[in-house]
Amino acid sequence: MSRLYGDPIEVWTRDGEPTQFVWHDRLYLVRRVLDHWVVAREWWKTSEGDPGERRFWRVEASPGREVGSYELRFDTAGSGWLLMRAWD
Structure with a gap:
């Protein structure tokens, strides 16, 4: 089962x-990148007229021994990272 978050995160x-x-x-x-995709934002939905991109990664990661799956998003227009989803 997955949970939606949209939490800001710091990423290296x-x-x-x-x-x-x-x-x-x-x-x-x-630990491992499972998938990576890019979504172009529509220019008419942005206040600056710069559409930018949203880059997504689905990764396996862990804070210790227990590994989980996480979806991370980087927004090129805002230069910020979000944790979008986590799977148990």
Whole structure:
């Protein structure tokens, strides 16, 4: 079962891919990237007229021994990361 969040997170990357992130004051190490996709935003829905992109990663990550699946999103227009979803 998955849960939706949309929580801001701090993310470290290597070659554009997330390698670790902090969520709820816990450091998660990305063990594996399961999927990656990009969604272009519609220019008419942005106040600046710059559509930017939303880049998504579905990753396996863990703060310790227990590994979970997480969906991370980076918004190029706002330069911010969000944890969008977590799977048990």
